[in-house]
Every structure is written in structure tokens, then in C-alpha cells.
Amino acid sequence: MESIATPILILILLELLEAWWQRSETLFALLQRTWYYYRKSIFLFFSMHPSFYYILFIILLSGVLNGWMVAILFFKIVDIFFKVILMQRVFVEKELDSTLEAMLYEPLSPWLFLTGATLYPSLLFYALS
Numbered sequence: 001m002e003s004i005a006t007p008i009l010i011l012i013l014l015e016l017l018e019a020w021w022q023r024s025e026t027l028f029a030l031l032q033r034t035w036y037y038y039r040k041s042i043f044l045f046f047s048m049h050p051s052f053y054y055i056l057f058i059i060l061l062s063g064v065l066n067g068w069m070v071a072i073l074f075f076k077i078v079d080i081f082f083k084v085i086l087m088q089r090v091f092v093e094k095e096l097d098s099t100l101e102a103m104l105y106e107p108l109s110p111w112l113f114l115t116g117a118t119l120y121p122s123l124l125f126y127a128l129s
Contacts, residue, residue: 011054015051
């Protein structure tokens with residue numbers, strides 16, 4: 001890759017898109033919004049995470065699979081499957097312990113959703129340089 005600025009900028013834009021559709025007041029509201037897409041189609045749910053596929057594309061294009069790239073992939077996979085497991089526990093099984101139920105209704109900071117737009121581009125910068 002000639003310049004690492006372009007892939008990093010594209011990743012920032014994709015992360016901002018994801019932050020925009022995931023933005024919620026509580027974790028339960030986030031799960032409800034995510035559950036809406038998941039119920040329509042699991043493929044729609046997975047397509048709502050374009051930065052994950054973009055990272056896979058960057059790995060294939062650049063041939064770089066170092067510790068930083070593995071960290072990005074690991075965090076992305078954990079994020080996606082954590083949402084799936086929480087949705088299953090909340091909306092399908094309806095089995096929640098008191099700690100998890102209390103955590104679902106705690107207010108979330110608006111800055112929380114922008115952490116991906118700062119964390120992942122930084123890791124991508126380290127991975128490609």
C-alpha cells in the first residue's frame with residue numbers, strides 16, 4: 001500500500017457509520033435496535049458491521065497479519081458475538097441475573113460509541129506502518 005492515510009480514513013468513516021446506528025441511551029436500547037435488524041435477517045445484522053469486512057479486505061489487500069491486525073479482528077469478533085449472545089439471553093431465553101439486568105438499564109455515555117472510531121484506526125495505523 002502506498003499510503004496508509006486512505007485506508008485509515010475509510011475505516012474512520014465506517015466506524016462513525018456504525019456508531020451512528022448503534023447510538024442509544026442504554027444497553028437495552030442498543031440491544032433492541034440490534035435485535036430489530038437481527039430478526040429481519042442475520043445477514044442484515046452482520047452487514048451492519050462494515051468495518052469488520054473492511055478490515056478483512058485490508059488484510060487480504062496488504063498481506064499484513066501482525067499482532068495489531070489480529071487485535072482489531074479479535075475486538076471486532078468479540079463485539080459482534082457479545083451482542084448476539086446478549087440478544088439471545090435477553091429476547092429469546094429471557095433469563096437474566098440481577099446484575100446483568102441492572103447493567104442493561106444504566107445510562108451510556110454518548111462518547112462510548114465513538115471509541116471504535118479512535119481505537120481501530122489507531123491500531124490500523126500501527127499495523128500498516
